[in-house]
Amino acid sequence: MSVEAPKGWTAARFRDAMRLEQRREPIDPTRSYKLLGVRWYGNGAFLREERIGEGLSAQHIYRVQPGDVIYNRLFAWKGSFGLVGDDLAGCYVSNEFPLFAARLDRVDPQFLLRVLQHPRTSERADAFSTGTTSISRNRLSEEDFLHFPIDLPPLAEQRAIAEVLGAVEEAIATSEALIATIVDTKHATMRELLTRGLRRERAPMKPLPARWVLGRVAEAITHIPADWNLVALTKVAKLESGHTPSRDKADYWGGEIPWLSLADTDALDLLEVDQTSQCVTPKGIDNSSARILPKDTVVFSRTATVGKSSRMKRPMATSQDFANWVCGPTLSPAYLVQVFRHMKREWDRLQEGSTHQTIYMPVFKKLQILLPSIAEQQKIADVGEAFDIRIAKERETHKTLTQNRDALAQELLSGRVRLPDSIIARHRDKAGQAA
Known part of the structure; x- marks a missing residue:
């Protein structure tokens, strides 16, 4: 992602890290097929709908595997890139979402996900997107996507970077879950207080x-x-x-x-x-x-x-x-x-x-x-305000975690900050086996 690859890294293109895939198979008209979509701004692949095989065409849907990358041609400029996780194994994607298989001898899928989530990728998608009509003006072609540059560390370092960023993301997810729990608890508590009072x-x-x-x-x-x-x-x-x-x-x-x-x-x-x-x-x-x-x-x-x-x-x-x-x-x-x-x-x-x-x-x-x-x-207001104060504090913590994650991703993915060898070493055996 930098002009000159950091020492020990390889300056490459997305085509060196993934390849276009079209896994077609016969359609069973009586079977239910789970079709994926991609959310905006790096939030990943998700189960969009479930349809019966009758009416589907084998030419228009592809089977996905964990570690695959998909994106939305029309909204790539909004960061609509996703990695297929283990929980989505056995699903399918329509041909409106280009499908790519990670080259596992060159790139770790979780590292690739962080690169796709980085704002630089959606900025490049915006610059490369073409079209003349209101519908097609932002379409990103597969060829242009595969031309995007990427700096590839050794596989062990890729996995270490993904692990560190993943730990921060887990903390962010925990923070989000805590906020949601407090909000729900406040709602249930205030419903009682606002309709039955302190004596309930x-x-x-x-x-x-x-x-x-x-x-x-x-x-x-x-x-x-x-x-x-x-x-x-x-x-x-x-x-x-x-x-x-x-x-x-x-x-x-x-x-x-x-x-x-x-x-x-x-x-x-x-x-x-x-x-x-x-x-x-x-x-x-x-x-x-x-x-x-x-x-x-x-x-x-x-x-x-x-x-x-x-x-x-x-x-x-x-x-x-x-x-x-x-x-x-x-x-x-x-x-x-x-x-x-x-x-x-x-x-x-x-x-x-x-x-x-x-x-x-x-x-x-x-x-x-x-x-x-x-x-x-x-007294009822005091209870509500106590909840609001706690929610505000937790949201500030969430904001700080998110800012730290974004700053850390910027530094680690560019190679300006390198992880200690003690962290990378834990992943060398796995990297060697994958190679």
């Missing part, structure tokens, strides 16, 4: 006092704690929309008043929003429908990333992409954020729009909310 199964219950039409935190809720109420959200919080001051007026922008826009939606993953990418001036506020909203206003993203919610750490204004709630004395802002964050299924149901999904302001005026006492609201 010990709470005296009463039938819902009215029909719960919009704003449900869970399905099939017929009873609520006896000391709770179902109220219109606008009865306990003031709904405020945002606005964008004129972009043509330079003196409306660059002030000291934070202005929340779509560029800041990632900040809504935090418990409080403190900084914004843009600020406006008092003149910009005075000459627009934008308003400076108080600290602890609950802000909700109603377009683009619909459903994200947080609260303002200090006074700020927002664009029209947000619905904002100034809570009254009977509603805790922290509790409302947790209610909103739990309502993903409801937000999905309420979105409208053929091009861009959004929730329109009239919907917010009809939202209903379960209202415990303010003290119980705060």
Whole structure:
């Protein structure tokens, strides 16, 4: 992958590491065939569909073997390269996905996978992709693919590199699984807390006092704690929309008043929003429908990333992409954020729009909310926030692991960093046997 191969490595092409394969066999019309696809950005081969042999053509599908490489001609520029793992043995691939067998005397399949996952490979695919129509403009031919350069270390070093990167990837997968578990646990816990309260199964219950039409935190809720109420959200919080001051007026922008826009939606993953990418001036506020909203206003993203919610750490204004709630004395802002964050299924149901999904302001005026006492609201919010803090920490760990993996892959695959011989030595006997 470098201009000059590192010492002991061989400057080669993909054709030196793999060969085009077309393993055809007679089709049994009564048999079920598992057909593979390839995900984008190096996420590999996967079982795409299962079809009965009747209607399939032996000329159009190929049998794969573990260690094979497949890619999607149309989306190679998006990194749609995959390695067939042991779990996909006995599957097939249609001829829309070129199939290649690794030359095991030259390359280790797991090392080859890391090369395919590297951004440099998709960048080359983008440069080589050709076509004149909207469908074919990004197609990567097999000939061009096999022409891509690759620097090949000795097989033992290839296996050592794959082992090291694989260990980091296992840590990333463990991190992802932990995050998913915490998210699922939070959802189950908050469903109980937001519908039954802190007493849960010990709470005296009463039938819902009215029909719960919009704003449900869970399905099939017929009873609520006896000391709770179902109220219109606008009865306990003031709904405020945002606005964008004129972009043509330079003196409306660059002030000291934070202005929340779509560029800041990632900040809504935090418990409080403190900084914004843009600020406006008092003149910009005075000459627009934008308003400076108080600290602890609950802000909700109603377009683009619909459903994200947080609260303002200090006074700020927002664009029209947000619905904002100034809570009254009977509603805790922290509790409302947790209610909103739990309502993903409801937000999905309420979105409208053929091009861009959004929730329109009239919907917010009809939202209903379960209202415990303010003290119980705060305790429920504390539980939700504890989960959110843990999830944020684990996501930061995952981000760091991913960045480290990418940086390490860059250095190891280019040969700028070489592994100690003590690590490589463990693989020399295997490499010798394969050769």
